[in-house]
Amino acid sequence: MKYIVITGVSTGIGRDALRLLHKKGYYIFGSVRKEADAKKLTESYPERFTPLIFDVQNHDAVVKATKVVFETCDALHALINNAGIAVPGPLQHISEKDFERQLDINLKAVRRITNLFLPLLGAAANFKKTPGRIINISSISGLFNSPFNGAYSISKHALESMTDVYRRELRRYNIKVIAIEPGPIQTAIWQKSLNSMDKYSHTEYNDVLQKADMMIEKSEKSALPVSRISDLILKCLTSGNPKTRYIVHRSKFLFKLLAFYLPDKLVDWFIHRTLTRGNRHRPI
């Protein structure tokens, strides 16, 4: 039996990864925060699924809930760090608490959870099983910085760094570490972000923030189905030689042009124009 831990399986990318990987015969330990989600998923997956109930911010609860993983198996095929949130808003006005929460969930918790499972993934001199793989669900926001999405972009840029560092450090154990970098994907994260700019309406940014919800709705329309990411996760698990990072975007070429090749000042101008004139595209 091949065992996989996925964080954040209640909705979205995590939920669909659970669906596909379970169908392919893997045993999934999936994290949720609510008892009700654990119950619902256990009904849907009566076999080869164990819910782990924790909030990634509460590491004592994580350690307690994941004891069952260590009791059930002596090796993990993969750890998929998926749980994440987006805290939009102008960097100037996001509260310290919200900024810290963004970094803690999307970044610091990934390190805590990864370190917890490293012995089961093969980071031990006497490990006799096939080494596991670590897949971090990053974002194109880990490659490109958008205004008013700064806290999220910073968390994902740092996650990209963390992925590279782990990959290079864990090479000695042959543990492959992969970043998946999606653009807009059809999940609840979009709805959760709607109206979240309202609390900044009293600031000098109000004129551009008013467009934010409209842009989110437009992005949602162009978002790719969640199965695109699940299929890619499966590929990362089954390929003999997976890439170190995968961009998933409807217009990959245009995104790469914007992120890697155009001069900064031209991109700054384009973003400014988009925000001030209500262009059709959200700068992501």
Ligand SMILES: NC(=O)c1ccc[n+]([C@@H]2O[C@H](COP(=O)([O-])OP(=O)(O)OC[C@H]3O[C@@H](n4cnc5c(N)ncnc54)[C@H](OP(=O)(O)O)[C@@H]3O)[C@@H](O)[C@H]2O)c1
């Ligand atoms: N959707 C996109 O367009 C997109 C694009 C690029 C990257 N991503 C990344 O994909 C990952 C999954 O996001 P998604 O789009 O599938 O959004 P989602 O549907 O909102 O799923 C997020 C998952 O993370 C869990 N989670 C959030 N905060 C948590 C916490 N403190 N402790 C434990 N679990 C927590 C949620 O649990 P609850 O249900 O309990 O809140 C949920 O299961 C994230 O890392 C996100 O940054 C998404």
